[in-house]
Amino acid sequence: MFSAPQTEQATGFKVQRGDGFHSGTVRRIEAKEHVFCEGDPRTHVYRIEDGVIALSKVLSDGRRQIIDFAYPGDYIGLGMFGDHVFDAQATCASKVKCLPTSQLEHDAARDPALALRLYNAVSAELSAARRLLVSVGQGTAMERIASFLIELKGRGGHLEDDIINLPMRRSDIADLLGLTIETVSRTLTKLRMMRIIQIENGNDVRILDPDRLQELAG
Amino acid sequence: MFSAPQTEQATGFKVQRGDGFHSGTVRRIEAKEHVFCEGDPRTHVYRIEDGVIALSKVLSDGRRQIIDFAYPGDYIGLGMFGDHVFDAQATCASKVKCLPTSQLEHDAARDPALALRLYNAVSAELSAARRLLVSVGQGTAMERIASFLIELKGRGGHLEDDIINLPMRRSDIADLLGLTIETVSRTLTKLRMMRIIQIENGNDVRILDPDRLQELAG
DNA sequence: CGAGACGTTGAAGAAGGTCAATGCAAGTGG
DNA sequence: CCACTTGCATTGACCTTCTTCAACGTCTCG
Known part of the structure; x- marks a missing residue:
């Protein structure tokens, strides 16, 4: 009973069958x-x-x-x-x-x-x-957010391919990336203004321009 | 031929005998x-x-x-x-x-x-x-430097107990902690001014006040 | 001695943090 | 059903910390 297929690089390598x-x-x-x-x-x-x-x-x-x-x-x-x-x-x-x-x-x-x-x-x-x-050590706020979104995209469990579900609060993202919620919010708005992402139902991020997002991630 | 005894929490757990x-x-x-x-x-x-x-x-x-x-x-x-x-x-x-x-x-x-x-x-x-x-994610420059020094103190290979050898350049410390060499230098100077450390031969740091250093580390 | 690598210090600038107001949606209780 | 609260997100104005840029000192090594 193993869940959706995921990439090997995702955190928590699957131990697979025989893990008890x-x-x-x-x-x-x-x-x-x-x-x-x-x-x-x-x-x-x-x-x-x-x-x-x-x-x-x-x-x-x-x-x-x-x-x-x-x-x-x-x-x-x-x-x-x-x-x-x-x-x-x-x-x-x-x-x-x-x-x-x-x-x-x-x-x-x-x-x-x-x-x-x-x-x-x-x-x-x-x-x-x-x-x-x-x-966290080298990236600007924009770079951290961009690579965070890309990292999440690599994880399983998204309904559509270009829609990333964010099942956490802004404060969780901020505390992951060493930023404040305000900076997270501002950076996401900037990405919206740049037409790189679009926020769908409060918590779903649609990636409009994956290439530019990848560039921003450094 | 295993080197000086070290604490378990140091990076790179000793595999000990039988490691090939x-x-x-x-x-x-x-x-x-x-x-x-x-x-x-x-x-x-x-x-x-x-x-x-x-x-x-x-x-x-x-x-x-x-x-x-x-x-x-x-x-x-x-x-x-x-x-x-x-x-x-x-x-x-x-x-x-x-x-x-x-x-x-x-x-x-x-x-x-x-x-x-x-x-x-x-x-x-x-x-x-x-x-x-x-x-790196949560600490100020001072906190990062202080906990870096404490972390190094926990590693082996120091001649005296309160003297930490820094066998690396400022730029290495900066790149570890996500700071610039200037900030590293200024912070060490500040610690010197506060009489918490003393720099001995360019690369040896003597800890004068371990308690205050620990406090600064957060 | 001179050149290069490294470290320190100062002044100016920028990125992000802090503080505060507003909006918005989901409860909750009358 | 509506007023009120509560939690979360967004936005703006200001401020702090750290970076950037630059100058200078020191040491080593050819």
């Missing part, structure tokens, strides 16, 4: 509800079934950096030592499938193929984190 | 020489023996984001699909031990313990990348 998730229980998560918080013991690994989960770090003064958005088919909670270091919070109503960490580790210690799939899954997360770092 | 590196050949790298470049086929995994290797992404217009500094004991070249996506360049004269990728993959497919060590190694890199992302 056939036996997991499904948990329903409301918008803004936490799957787990920083400091919680790492009891489970989760596979997103539906919705979007934001992984984030919240600083003592309230600033927040979103590390990644996990989409259906992605895994969260992999590869951490001890307690969770990040928050995992749904940006919209979601479903996740849960597998006890202990079981996964137990299986992986006996099954090199599973262990290698875990290795690949975390490697893909690492690539995604580094791509984001480049964008 | 007993048989690797050692390669000497001059300052600013590349170990590999973006686009090169991924032929080897490298373990740093001596020096510091900067992993970076260079954009078409010359802007550069350093992803990580690899210190002795760290591994580079792990967990990538196909060709290299980043440059690896020595910031100072260094030595690396090389192991053919094919051999490592061959071994890992038969040895779950090795596969799990790879998994842990990449997981640690992921944690480091995310810590850096938080710093």
Whole structure:
């Protein structure tokens, strides 16, 4: 029961068949509800079934950096030592499938193929984190927004090919890209004015000119 | 032959004994020489023996984001699909031990313990990348510099406990933190003026007030 | 010694942040 | 059904931080 086909470069490499998730229980998560918080013991690994989960770090003064958005088919909670270091919070109503960490580790210690799939899954997360770092560290607001839209386009689950659904608030995008909601908003309006995108139902972005968007991404 | 003890949170989890590196050949790298470049086929995994290797992404217009500094004991070249996506360049004269990728993959497919060590190694890199992302995405110049110094303090290879060696140029620090060399320089000067650090031989930073430095890091 | 690489410092400018007002749609309660 | 609230997005005016541009100092190495 694996969701829509996605590209390999999307965060959370698909572990595919044999990941033990056939036996997991499904948990329903409301918008803004936490799957787990920083400091919680790492009891489970989760596979997103539906919705979007934001992984984030919240600083003592309230600033927040979103590390990644996990989409259906992605895994969260992999590869951490001890307690969770990040928050995992749904940006919209979601479903996740849960597998006890202990079981996964137990299986992986006996099954090199599973262990290698875990290795690949975390490697893909690492690539995604580094791509984001480049964008945040070097890009202007426009470049960050443009490459964010392109990154999302590469993920699955869009009704039409040139329409990107944004199942998160402006504040989530801002916290992912190291900007403010105002800058996100202004930049999206600028892209609208340039006839590069069009905003459809509040949360759907239609890409009118993919080439120019790609150029703007740097 | 494993180098100075280091904390687990340092980038590049030590794979420890049994990583196959007993048989690797050692390669000497001059300052600013590349170990590999973006686009090169991924032929080897490298373990740093001596020096510091900067992993970076260079954009078409010359802007550069350093992803990580690899210190002795760290591994580079792990967990990538196909060709290299980043440059690896020595910031100072260094030595690396090389192991053919094919051999490592061959071994890992038969040895779950090795596969799990790879998994842990990449997981640690992921944690480091995310810590850096938080710093770059949310921190002011001062916060980025302060947490950079603290991060380096956590790595091994310092002669004295409160002296951090900076075996890289200002431009490397700037490209790691998403700042300019001028801002790096000014911020270090400010830290000097505040009597929190002291610069010893051009490249050695003595931490006079670790507590205040920690506060500034956020 | 002279040239190049690197670092520091200053002055001016720009990108993005902060603060504040407005709009808009979805609840909620009378 | 309508007034009121609440959450989110947009837009404008102003301000701060960091960048840019430029000059200068220092060190090393040919």
